[in-house]
Amino acid sequence: xxxxxxxxxxxxxxxxxxxxxxxxxxxxxxxxxxxxxxxxxxxxxxxxxxxxxxxxxxxxxxxxxxxxxxxxxxxxxxxxxxxxxxxxxxxxxxxxxxxxxxxxxxxxxxxxxxxxxxxxxxxxxxxxxxxxxxxxxxxxxxxxxxxxxxxxxxxxxxxxxxxxxxxxxxxxxxxxxxxxxxxxxxxxxxxxxxxxxxxxxxxxxxxxxxxxxxxxxxxxxxxxxxxxxxxxxxxxxxxxxxxxxxxxxxxxxxxxxxxxxxxxxxxxxxxxxxxxxxxxxxxxxxxxxxxxxxxxxxxxxxxxxxxxxxxxxxxxxxxxxxxxxxxxxxxxxxxxxxxxxxxxxxxxxxxxxxxxxxxxxxxxx
Numbered sequence: 348x349x350x351x352x353x354x355x356x357x358x359x360x361x362x363x364x365x366x367x368x369x370x371x372x373x374x375x376x377x378x379x380x381x382x383x384x385x386x387x388x389x390x391x392x393x394x395x396x397x398x399x400x401x402x403x404x405x406x407x408x409x410x411x412x413x414x415x416x417x418x419x420x421x422x423x424x425x426x427x428x429x430x431x432x433x434x435x436x437x438x439x440x441x442x443x444x445x446x447x448x449x450x451x452x453x454x455x456x457x458x459x460x461x462x463x464x465x466x467x468x469x470x471x472x473x474x475x476x477x478x479x480x481x482x483x484x485x486x487x488x489x490x491x492x493x494x495x496x497x498x499x500x501x502x503x504x505x506x507x508x509x510x511x512x513x514x515x516x517x518x519x520x521x522x523x524x525x526x527x528x529x530x531x532x533x534x535x536x537x538x539x540x541x542x543x544x545x546x547x548x549x550x551x552x553x554x555x556x557x558x559x560x561x562x563x564x565x566x567x568x569x570x571x572x573x574x575x576x577x578x579x580x581x582x583x584x585x586x587x588x589x590x591x592x593x594x595x596x597x598x599x600x601x602x603x604x605x606x607x608x609x610x611x612x613x614x615x616x617x618x619x620x621x622x623x624x625x626x627x628x629x630x631x632x633x634x635x636x637x638x639x640x641x642x643x644x645x646x647x648x649x650x651x652x653x654x655x656x657x658x659x660x661x662x663x664x665x666x667x668x669x670x671x672x673x674x675x676x677x678x679x680x681x682x683x684x685x686x687x688x689x690x691x692x693x694x695x696x697x698x699x700x701x702x703x704x705x706x707x708x709x710x711x712x
Contacts, residue, residue: 488590
């Protein structure tokens with residue numbers, strides 16, 4: 348008698364059926380992230396959910412599922428509703444099911460100042476509950492940095508990681524030459540400039556900012572992880588890296604995220620509103636100006652993750668299919684070159700000009 352082999356999709360359907368205690372009509376892959384697989388779940392009783400399947404590996408021990416579940420439950424417990432609610436969790440199979448929110452992604456060229464206002468308001472509400480009930484159970488965000496020296500340490504760590512990349516192709520050799528001839532000189536210059544700025548402004552380089560200056564951060568925050576629901580409300584998604592962090596780093600990362608591509612005017616509006624929202628934090632404008640180039644160096648290296656063998660499986664797991672790896676490497680290297688070239692102009696000027704303009708009358712400056 349012939350045995351019918353069960354497909355991975357059929358196996359996943361059965362796991363989610365047990366998780367939800369409902370029969371499933373179909374799964375529709377949404378292909379939303381780079382670290383997980385997300386499915387729209389159509390149940391036979393007409394209910395609709397979103398299921399998220401997390402990648403696990405021996406080299407990356409971060410508990411993305413646990414972090415996201417803890418974050419979403421904490422936020423809902425504190426009255427924040429513009430995030431999905433967790434319906435059920437299957438730790439054994441690394442799956443969570445959440446409410447389905449009917450909405451659409453926000454195209455890069457359709458972001459408005461109203462969306463910027465929503466993002467700043469969300470960050471402000473997170474800051475308001477940073478030391479609230481249950482917040483002591485929230486750990487630091489992924490790669491959180493509570494001092495300027497920690498931001499530099501993250502850059503060095505990610506740079507050393509790329510030294511392990513096998514130089515076995517033309518594009519890998521190009522990447523190695525870029526790091527040695529372009530990145531390293533820029534790194535040394537930025538390291539010197541930022542330390543000098545910290546001395547001039549009397550901002551400790553190695554001293555942590557302290558609990559009262561921390562904020563809760565989604566860490567991977569931006570409109571690439573958001574949708575607009577049917578009431579025009581911005582709903583924020585993906586809290587796999589959620590936790591405590593330095594607000595200067597949170598602000599800089601939002602402006603730098605490669606998935607955003609915001610105009611200078613929108614970044615200027617975000618910076619102004621964010622510094623206004625966090626006005627109680629002394630010298631935040633100066634700290635953002637120092638953090639910005641340090642975070643930019645980190646993002647340059649993050650763009651080169653495609654070259655790291657341990658990252659390949661995670662990317663292809665999330666993508667749901669194999670792809671032309673050499674082409675992806677070449678594309679990422681081009682993005683890294685552009686970001687490094689733009690550190691000393693564009694957004695850096697926005698950050699510096701904002702501080703200089705408001706230095707005389709803004710308590711954030």
